[in-house]
Structure formats: structure tokens, C-alpha cells
Amino acid sequence: MLELIKHPWPWYVAGPLIGLTVPVLLITGNKTFGISSNLRHICAACFPSGISFFTYDWKKETWNLVFIAGVLLGGAVAATWLATGRPVAIDPRLARELAGYGVSDHGTLLPGELFSFRSLLTLRGLLLIVGGGFLVGFGTRYAGGCTSGHAIMGLSNLQWPSLVATCCFMIGGFITANLLLPIILRL
């Protein structure tokens, strides 16, 4: 059993489990699933700076901060006790493309050549880590949610604005991954 858990999980196991987060949060606490709000709560708690968007009672949302603390811990548990240590299986086309940019480390979930403290000192690492992170924070708040709040929670609840948002996430991702990322990786 443990051996089975240690292997990467198939999509038809992982997907429904992620989807079940929606009713679990609703039934246990009448809370709606949405992770990016936590970035706002962190701002509200740490640097509200008198900006009206951040002056609200973030303590009411403590459950969500506890939830992401759990996500972080869960990440640690999975990586420490539930890992096989085998490299990530990736599509040969992607492997070939990345090798062309000098990225050939598939040992872990993220390529070490791009995501490490050393790469932070390179232009491409800086753009991917700091630039990408900034866009994630800015974009999710502007869009009013992320993959969890819009794509999963919003679509589950048949909200058409969430469908618009999800389509835009995908369009932005397709354009970036296919047109912008190759330019950055060549830097």
C-alpha cells in the first residue's frame, strides 16, 4: 500500500481528491475554496499601508491561512516520507526542447538549472522566479481568484465569470509557454 502511495498518483485519483476539497470546506465550515486570497490576507496582516483594499478584518480569514500552512506541511510530508526519489517522467518532446536551452535536470519536480538560489543570480532565473511570482500575485488578485477559486470552485458552482477567467488563464499560459518562455530560456 505504502509503495503504491509513493508512486506519482494518476490523474483520476488526484483530480477527484482535489475536487473533494470543495464540499469538505463547505460542509465542515461553510468556507469557499480559494487559495490566492491568502496572498491578500498576508498583505492585510503584514503591510496594509493604509490601502483600503487591505484594511479589513483578515483575522476572520485565519482558517484559510491555516489551510495554506497545512498545504506547506503536506508538501513537506509528501517530499520527505512519500517520495520514491525517482526522476520525474516527462514527455520526450519537452525533454528535447529543454535540453536545447541547457536544461536537462529532471531529477526533481523543478529543473535545478532554472529554480535554485544560484539561478536567482541569472537573468532567466530572476525573470522566472521573481517576475513569474509577481505576475501570479498581481494577476490572481486582479482576476479575483486563481486555479482553485475560479477554475475549481467557480466552475463547480457554474459561475460564468469563472469560465471567462479560466479561459484567460489558459490563453495567457499558452502564449507565454510557447512564445515568451523560449525567449527567456535563451537568455
Add this chain to the structure above:
Amino acid sequence: MGFGIILVKSEVVSWFRIQEMFRLESFYMYGVIGSAIVTGMISMLLIKRFNVKAITGEKISVAPKTFNKGQIIGGLIFGCGWALTGACPGPLFAQVGAGFFVMFIALLSAVAGTWAYGRIRNRLPH
């Protein structure tokens, strides 16, 4: 915590998986997100149909989403960030937990991005 374990074990927090998704080289991420949505939809239908109450006894209510231009512009911006970092907000936390400490910098940058949005919010089209 369960959610974090799922995210890491399903490799949806992997930069490689996200790249495959946006290059249409793998069905995996579509399977995960699609089946998550279907599961969520069925759950919501059942909750509404049988008027399921929260364990606190409250009626379950979900605020409807209202449309504004932010979902388009912000959505495109987030999609761009998603493809670069290979992570949406949940996975960022899971990656830090899984020992990719450099992603803490990405997380801080995401907080900075959210702050910047709050700062200039009034001047953006909505």
C-alpha cells in the same frame, strides 16, 4: 495538509507538468483539473439538491462571482505567471514545503504582486 500531499504526489506542482500542459504534450493536467471540476460540480449539485447543511448547522452559501474586466486582463496576467513559475498560488506553498526553498522568493514576489495590485487598483480598468 491532505491538500498539500495531493498536490505534491500528483506532481501538479511540477514545472514540467505545467509546461507539458501548455504545449499539449500531455493529457495529465487536463485530467486532474477536469476531474476535479466534475467532482466539485457533482458535490455542489448534491449539496443544493439535498439542501445539505454545514456541520455548524448553517445553510451552505456560496457568494456568486460578479463579472468585471479583471477576469480577462488579470486572468491573462496570471496565466503568464503560471507558465513562467509553473505554479499557481497553492503549489507555491506546497513547493516551499517540499524543500524548494527558492520558491519562497517566488512566494514573496507573489505577495508583492498582490500588494502592488491593491496599491494601483483604483487606476486599473475593472
